[in-house]
Amino acid sequence: MVVINIILYSLFAILVGLIFMGIGRKVSARMHLRYGPPFYQSILDIFKLMSRKSFTHNFVMDLGMVMALAGLLGTMLYVPIAGHSAFISNSNIIVIMYLMAIGSLGMAMAVTASGNPNATIGISRALTMMLGYEIPFFIIVLGLIISNNSSSISVIAASQAGSIWNWNIWHMPLGYIAMEITLQAMMGEKPFDAMIAPAEVASGPMVELSGKYLGLGLLTHAVSIFVETGLMVNFFFGGGSNPIDFVIKQLGIYLIAVIFDNIFPRYKIEQAVKFLWIFPTGIAVVQLLLLAF
Amino acid sequence: MNSVLFLIVIPLLGAFLALFGKKANRIVAILITAFTEIFSIMIYLSDKLPVSVAIGGWQAPYGINFVLTPLSVGFIVLINLAAIISLFIIRGEKEYQFYSTYLVLLAAANGIVLTGDIFNFYIFSELTTFAITALIAYPRNRRSTGAAIKYLILASTASSFLLIGIGVVYKTLGTLNIADIASKIDLLNPLTLELIIVLILTGIFVELELFPFNMWVPKAYFAGTASVNVMLHGMLGTAGAYIIARILLTMFAVNGSGMLVNANIANAIIVIAMLTIFVSEIAAFNEKKLKKVLAFSSMGQMGLIIFGFMIGNEQALTGAFYMVVANFLAKIILFVLTGEFIAMTGSDNWEDMKGIGRKHPVAGVSFVIGSLSLMGVPFFAGFWGKLAVIQGAMSGNSFMITGIVIILITAVVEGVYFLKISHTFFLKKEDEKEFNAKARIHSIVIAAALAVIVLAIGVHPGLIENNVNRATNEILNSTSNYVDVVFPGRY
Amino acid sequence: MNIMLMLLVVPLITAFLTMAILKHQKTVWTIFLAVSGYLSYALFTMYGKWDLSWSIELGFKMFGKNVVLSLINSPLGWFFAFFASLTTLLIAMFSIAYNDEKHDSKTAPIWLLLIFSNIGIFFAKDWLMFFIMWEAMSTTAYFIIAHGKEISAKAAKFYLSISLIGTSTLLLGIILVSRLSQTFDIGVSIDSLVKLFSTNYSAALLYIGLFITTFLIKSAIFPFYMWPSKAYAESPDDFTPFLSTVMSKYGVYGLILFILPILAKSDLPMFGKISQPAYMLAVLGAITSVLATILAIFQTDMKKLFAYSSVANVGYIVMGLATMSVVGIQGALFHSVNHMIFKTAIFLSLAAVIYRTGERDMHKLGGLVYKMPLTFLVYLLAIISAAGIPPLSGFTSKWLIVQALMAQKMLFVVVAMIFASTGAFMYLLRCLASVFLGQLPDKYKDIKEAPLLMAIPMTILMLLTLAIGVIPGIITKPIDAVLTGMGYNVEPSSWTTVHTALAKSDLNLTYLFYVFMVACVISLIMYLISGKQEKIDQIDNYTAGENPLEWDTTPDRFNFAYGFYQPFKQMFNPMLDLISFERWMSSFGRIVERASSALSLLYTRSEGAILMLYIGIAILIIGGMM
């Protein structure tokens, strides 16, 4: 039963993530005054990529991409969706933080295995960026944990139940602002997309990914969008009363990120890290101090 | 017990005979030294100690007397042991002058330890000075002559101070007997006492290799051959430790307590000891000539021993005596091996001595054991001495705490250079050339045997505990153990 | 014969035995393996027998009593000793294969002496025994690190000077403390120090400061974090894991043995939820792990990189200890074992790489995964564990430490911890990408997989880290005994779940593993149902249409490995200059050398001799006047 649950939840997350990506493309097209692709465009892309022939350099690439998707799916299973979960767990935040690293590790391994310098540069940037955003992210999470005396997301989400005024966004607005900036970096959207940078490093990590590898990469990205927005909903928006509510809140958060993505240019990697360590971190620290004392 | 005179007379006789001997000199010297060694051990083991021997029937304080206590005889044993080792490691043929002066040195060193009056002490120390000068100058090259002259000038200057000091003692107290002086020391006024102490200390500190007085040391060690180094260290240095125990802690002691009568001067000596430790260990750090390194280290150890003596409590004294033994053994190992190594590589520089430890692992390991003992690493004899000295110094004043800190800091420096040097022997030799000379098996055996003793004492310090306790008790109760021996019933 | 004594005697005797037959290297290392096997077995049987002890009275008086050296089987000592000897056993198996004609370091006898002192340290009941073994460990380690190589000797000198400072402070501390309690017994000295804390706070702080300095030096905690990068890098490749995993734990052991009980029992000024000295310790741990992580990111030598990584990991352990809570200490102990396992696996796999290629610089390697897939797999699982990623063992301990820090509200310390563990990801991947992935240089076209004897211990380590990650009870059960022995009240821990101090935050690791496996299966199905793949040549890369080989670019130059985090490094350059402890050390060394030359010059010149004599007399006269 649990296994079936897990499969269903995984498919749900993938589907939601893909549709979000499509909607995101549509929204940015509208911001560019374009018509834009249909909202299901990402599903078409995935299908095409999966069905076409692909190149692999060695078995590490296969291993890495499978690991990347598995890691993100595992992470997703620990995120409670409006109080529902594929299995009974405490949804520990620290577990989620570390589980997400499997995805990054798998991805990094797969693309560096290709031996393309562009890919490796991209990965070096991605990891640097990761160090950049983990700090403010964790400080915000720490604030939440301290104020709830629990590292369980379920507890944090449950503490905001009831009225809309119980949401953490009102209790810790500074934390929310910092989180919004950090989320931009976590999702690799502009101005924090130095690792992708198609014009500089030929789309960085993805440079050697073809066919199904790119497909698995896109699926990973879709699930990571689901996880990151889901975390945000649980942290600041009360976690949602039912799955639909939850997904709508997620979409809102994702669209904010998309809008920011469309109006910002790109930071160089060291600028990005400096920015992340000064502004969101500073705001988060102020928030943390307010909570702790 | 008049036969104790043999310890001095026979070597002197041998010195005279050596002028006529040619090839047999070495055998004669070895036989004489073996005799004195065995004789001294027999005295040490006999139960007649302590005893005062009046020479020629004139009783103290008017006649010359030799005082045999466990402490003095114990030191005689050590001195003769060093002497016999120094003879064994002589490399090549030596002429009669060498053996002759050596035997004079032996007699003088024995005399310094045995004598019961301060004027004889002066005579014997002059004798050692000349003997050592001759021995250092023996190779007859520029380096050795320079070193010998330097030593001679310093030592003669010091002797003149010593002589003046003795003169002042005789003028004020009217006696030259150590026990007599010790019992009358309270009668002197403080300023005179201070003058006497300063004069006499200046005289003996040159031989003791303490810092501002020791400008001769590195050159002398560097110029001398390995056997002369062993003599300098094992005979002169050990006798020097005895002098401290006897002159400072018995003659100038507060009644029977093992503390110097003038506390200020005791502090000044501690300062000098600390300076010695510090200067010598730092100076050794960057030194490339192995013999000089060992010379500096000898100075440092001497400073440490004197520091131990000057603290004055039982623990520190025990430590100091442990240190005397450990330093004696360990440094002889190093000097013996250094002589071999220098002969093998033809270079004084320790950086050139790569590969020796790989060729002769026993020699290499013995050297390591010697250095570890000097560093005061556990499992080696030096550790217990150092531990006890530090423990003893803990109960002293803030001066002594500074001393501890200096000891610990210099221990780091010492450890670094000693292990650096030890490890060099185990490096791979860069060129495939053979060594210049072969290592002599008996030298390595001597070193290895001493290394085993160092290890044994380190693992089980109880081995020499009784002997050390006897020495410590003698210093602590000098009145009953020394003065009473010479003047029974004075107290 | 007393089993405690046997533990000491067996390595000691075999050390001398192997010294005699040093020429037959294979035999020597096999004996070494047998001894470590015996020790592991003997220690295994000793579990639970906490009344075993051995003592000897020496004929040497201190405090008016004869000195007694004694050993006792305590849960804490057993815990460290057992896992240390287990690690040694695995390394020993590796060493048999590693020490062939080319890589012959001839260190087995000294290593046995080191193991002897290792056991002594962990089972010492009194300070004298502890000190004796400690100093023996320091000096023997010097000879192994230097192992008859000039370049190693230079690095070892660095280790030696810092380590001797450590032993000096330890000796001073021991003598001060034992004077206070008039005995060398560790338990009594803890009580007397607790008493001293209530009467003379600053003196007590000085006393434990001396001990802490020693322990910090040995565990390479800030401000002494620099020496491992030198010593680890230059020591024999098969000894580095021992140095990194076992020897860095002596300081940790010392802290748990002596400092923690004092801080726990004394009445100290508080900072937040914990006492000020403990907080200080936590801050030191935090600084260490952050600095070491940053430095590790910028290394190009793989052994140096993992040397810093070890420093960072010990930093975590110290942070865990400093929480003074059950969960924190549990996490610290757990991480000690984990660090032993995964860091041994990492260093062994790197040693296998060095064994085959003879290269230590990461940017000169690459693509070794094709030639050494098993080594790669071991390395991969080990770094997953090191990065603290579930479901491998490193995660559990890091998680426990983080939870403990959060429960104690040590906010900035826990942020430092997260920084370090994210940064860990950066340097771990750097080595993975540069050494195992990427292009295979032509000169390594025909190297082989590591030999079987190397592969076996590596595989065992790999399986161990997985097993502990899935079933944490393997380690938490013995930790229960340790904590009980330390006087904490602990509930028996379960096989699968780890508990924390925070509400509703327990974690079932076995379940986590199942979930991850199911996710893997889903992902694998996705992979399998999609189109066919074609394997292409490694050098066939997108390079804007250029063919790199035509431009005289060889595969190893084609790798992006040298300035891996160059932009990131530029951010830190000013700071790196500032914190270069190494530079301070070497400038201090230069000062000593100059002073040394000046002083020995004093002795070579003859002119001043009499002048110095008079200066000496002046000192005596002035001293007497005062």
Added chain:
Amino acid sequence: MQIINYADEERRQEDNRKLWDKVTAYFRSRSLWMLHYCTGCGAMELPPIMTSRWDIERFGIVPMATPRQADILLLTGYASTNTMKRIIRTYEQMPEPKWVIAFGSCTVNGGMYWDSYNTVNNVGEYIPIDITIAGCMPRPEAILDTMVKLMNMVKSGDAKAFQKYKDNYGYYKANQDKLFARTAPVLESASLKYVHNETEGSEQ
């Protein structure tokens, strides 16, 4: 060497495709990712079709950074002999199925550079081209029209030039070799040997 005419072959067996192939063909036609290899001035015409005026993304056509990810190779203008080398390498790095669109007159007959010593007059001799667009330069409308045509071709399974390349590799290879024989001395005389400085030690 005989050239198989795929268009005729296809027309004969048009409806023999399986359902699965039809489905994949539909998806492929709706998600064409292009790699625009900007060899010449034709690249100027691409920005208009990607931006708000013509917005090619509504057909699922987006630009990609590398040949690994792309389905269509766009040759936007004349190709010199050295460029041709890159074009061929890029083409061969694309995974199948893949299509090529050639832009403007230059790719067909050399255009206004036809008599230059280093211009490739007919790109189609070296790589298989699915559709060429005439004009110097072609208007965006023409490009858009071509894209839609290609989509239809993909959907119907007509666009099979990559098969042609595979089956007639000998022919193409011979042409390519003949072409590159001209460039060899140029490359050798230009001393482009890259001197690599081995940098030792740690970065710090």
